[in-house]
Amino acid sequence: MEQKKILNISVDCVVFGFDTITKSLNVLLIKRYLEKNKEVLVDDYVLTGYHVYENETLDQTATRVLEELTGLKNQYKKQFKAFGDPDRLMNEKDLVWIKNEEFNLRTITIAYYFLLKTDDVDLNKNKYNAKWFPVSNLPEVGFDHKNIILEAYEDLKVKCLSEPIIFKLLPDKFTINEVQDLYQSILCIEIDNRNFRRKLINKKYIIALDEKQVGVSKKPAQLYMFSKDIYDKMFQKNYLISI
Amino acid sequence: MEQKKILNISVDCVVFGFDTITKSLNVLLIKRYLEKNKEVLVDDYVLTGYHVYENETLDQTATRVLEELTGLKNQYKKQFKAFGDPDRLMNEKDLVWIKNEEFNLRTITIAYYFLLKTDDVDLNKNKYNAKWFPVSNLPEVGFDHKNIILEAYEDLKVKCLSEPIIFKLLPDKFTINEVQDLYQSILCIEIDNRNFRRKLINKKYIIALDEKQVGVSKKPAQLYMFSKDIYDKMFQKNYLISI
Known part of the structure; x- marks a missing residue:
């Protein structure tokens, strides 16, 4: 049975992927292409x-959209903002596209972002020509989606300063350097190594393991894990006023 | 000229008001009443x-709704979540109400919250029978609005731990005790007085003034101000990782 669409309400998904090799925070975008009489319109x-x-x-809706694009379920997901300006889909290319697709002229979109590792997505069999782009180097983006991406990115930056979502992008056992690299990549800042290490290893929810890295050419570093249980208990008991 | 409504999209406003006398965080609600043949339906x-x-x-829309209710513009406002479950307006009273008002059965609402002082609102001339209720002691609330209020309150609590929005509820010149009272009221916690004071007066954006309280019976306390300029510069330059 075909499901009935609500024509003026959509969900758009900003899929953030961290590339652990290049240490780059990327966004997954799909190709929008339209030609008529051999003329490329969009x-x-x-x-x-x-x-x-x-x-x-x-x-x-958000979960369905992500699964269709990546095959993944159960990723970290956040509804972060509704975009509904009357003129949000009003540039020329968008109007051509809307007409062709029989979209509603005024559509309100509820935007979500997802957080995952680029490695976890297999793009080879993807029917949308989906591709990763660094957040810092986006291609030409249609609709008001560039704005949506940038607002999602701002929200993500603020959120990873006050909530431990960064650990979703790390392996279960990680080094302090890996945490620092990740923060540096997402926030686009340099962090003082010694202060950061001291601050992090003093947290009760960062647990030092009886293990070190294996298979590295340099001196193997201590491995740690993040305990969500301990974090949740501390957060409940003892709000940290950090303004 | 009458404006055309989008029938399936609304904005709902959670108006938080801080009562500086009772030190209570309140929500502004309006009466929903319907009777037929002398029977009270809602x-x-x-x-x-x-x-x-x-x-x-x-x-x-949000600004318009707030102004109509309170006469106020330019208050702190935050769009915090869209609520759009298919069954969000499905209890019996809501169905009676929807039928009477010719509402759309599935409406998606974009929820905002506002932050102001109860003092700033004059409810005497209010045509909606609006009334303040403590967040901790709500009356019977229709639709899914209790849920919306509680989610807004959670968002507000998290936000006032990581952003200086609390100063919007204080006079321009305040004592450290007033800041502490406000945090305690909003977060429903006890805060250790000495730690809090030390932490706060060490912030570069909390400026000690050459003034003390006047007109108080006890020993007058030192007055401070919050500098948004300094806060913004520090935040830009130096993200504080506080997880």
Whole structure:
């Protein structure tokens, strides 16, 4: 049975992927292409998104969209903002596209972002020509999606300063350097090595393991794990006012 | 000219007001009342909200709704979440109400919260029978608005730990005790007095003034101000990782 779409409400997904090799924070975009009589009318990239179905929640739409694009479920997901300006889809290419797709002229989109590792996505069999782009070096992006990406990125930066979501991008056992590299990549800052290490290893929810790195050419570093249990207990008991 | 409403999209406003006398964090609710043949069908409270007009942004809808309710503009405002479950307006009273008002059965609402002082609102001339209720002691609330209020409150608590929005609820010149009282009221916690004081007066953006309280019966306390300029510069230059 075909599901009924709500024509003026969509969900768009900013899929952030961390590339552990290049240490780059990337966004997954899909190709938008339209030609008529051999003339290229639209050729750029957009976020992946879809209309909300009559019988599904907004979260379900987001999960469905991500799964169709990447095959993944159960990733860290955050609904971060609704975009609904009357003129959000009003440039020339967007109007051509909307007409061709029979989209509603005024559509409100509920934007989500996801956080995962680029490694976890297999793009080879992807039917949308999806491709990773560094957040710092986006291609031409259609609709108001560049704005949505940048707002998602700002939200992510603030969030990873106050919540331990960064550990979702690390292996279960990690070195302090890996945590620092990740923060540096996401926040685009240099962090003082010694201060950071001291601060981090003093946290009760960062647990030193009886293990060191294996298979590295340099001196193997101590491995740590993050305990969500301990973090949650501390957060409940003892709010940290950090303004 | 009458403006055209988008029937399935609304904005709801959680208006948080801090009562500086009772030190209570309150929410402004309006009366929802319907009777037929002398039988009371609906009698409870709801958030104030309205449909989005075809030609306005979501932010404009929120500002319009707040102004109509309180007469106030330019208050701290945050769009915090869209609520769009298919069954969000499905209890019996809500169905009676929806039918009477000719509402759309599935409406997605973009929820905002506002932060102000109860003192700043004059409820005497209010045509909606608006009333303040402590967040900790809500009356019977219609639709899914209780859930929306509680989610807004959670967001507010997290936000005031990581951003200096609390100063919007204080006079321009304040004592450290007033800041502590405010945190304690919003977060519902006891804060250790000496630690808090030391932490706060060490912040570069908390400026000690050459003034003390006047007109108090006890020993007058030192007054301080918050410098947004300094805060912004520090935040730009030096992200504080506080997980």
